[in-house]
Amino acid sequence: MANYKTKLHKIKAFVFDVDGVLTDGMVQVSENGDLLRTYNSKDGLAIREAVESGYPIAIITGGSSETIKVRFTILGVKESDIYLRSRVKTPDFEHFCKKYNLQPDEVLFMGDDLPDIAPMRVCGLPCCPADAVPDVKAVAEYISIRNGGDGCVRDIIEQVMKVQGKWDTSAPPASSF
Numbered sequence: 534m535a536n537y538k539t540k541l542h543k544i545k546a547f548v549f550d551v552d553g554v555l556t557d558g559m560v561q562v563s564e565n566g567d568l569l570r571t572y573n574s575k576d577g578l579a580i581r582e583a584v585e586s587g588y589p590i591a592i593i594t595g596g597s598s599e600t601i602k603v604r605f606t607i608l609g610v611k612e613s614d615i616y617l618r619s620r621v622k623t624p625d626f627e628h629f630c631k632k633y634n635l636q637p638d639e640v641l642f643m644g645d646d647l648p649d650i651a652p653m654r655v656c657g658l659p660c661c662p663a664d665a666v667p668d669v670k671a672v673a674e675y676i677s678i679r680n681g682g683d684g685c686v687r688d689i690i691e692q693v694m695k696v697q698g699k700w701d702t703s704a705p706p707a708s709s710f
């Protein structure tokens with residue numbers, strides 16, 4: 534993992550999986566069939582900071598719940614950059630790169646499970662939470678010290694923005710959750 538720090542400098546955009554990255558992977562099913570996820574407000578603040586600093590952010594998930602869109606559009610992520618029902622993630626990753634004129638090696642991808650491996654192989658900096666599955670850890674160049682849903686997204690956004698001189702502790706976002 535020693536090499537990943539040099540790669541932090543060239544990252545221009547972020548892509549995150551949802552379940553097991555932005556959540557701890559647990560999904561509650563309500564009686565009427567709604568799926569309920571719990572998100573971390575520290576991740577939320579970092580996403581808002583990144584958006585306000587001009588980093589494009591995509592969410593690519595196999596999940597289909599519209600509440601995923603609610604959660605991330607509130608933080609400033611564009612609705613068109615939230616890819617739900619993504620069964621094969623690499624085409625969605627490439628679509629996002631093209632849309633913002635990004636080379637894949639300028640984009641960080643954080644995932645935790647098997648559908649994330651293919652896009653992790655083509656992105657610039659493949660990352661995962663501490664509790665990712667072993668096959669994902671094997672392809673990650675950075676394994677966060679934090680688990681999914683416990684600040685792993687905050688951890689990596691903060692590292693990128695700090696090395697790029699963009700993490701401004703004096704002017705935090707006005708609101709986030």
Ligand SMILES: [Mg+2]
Binds near residue numbers: 550644645646
């Ligand atoms: Mg996942």
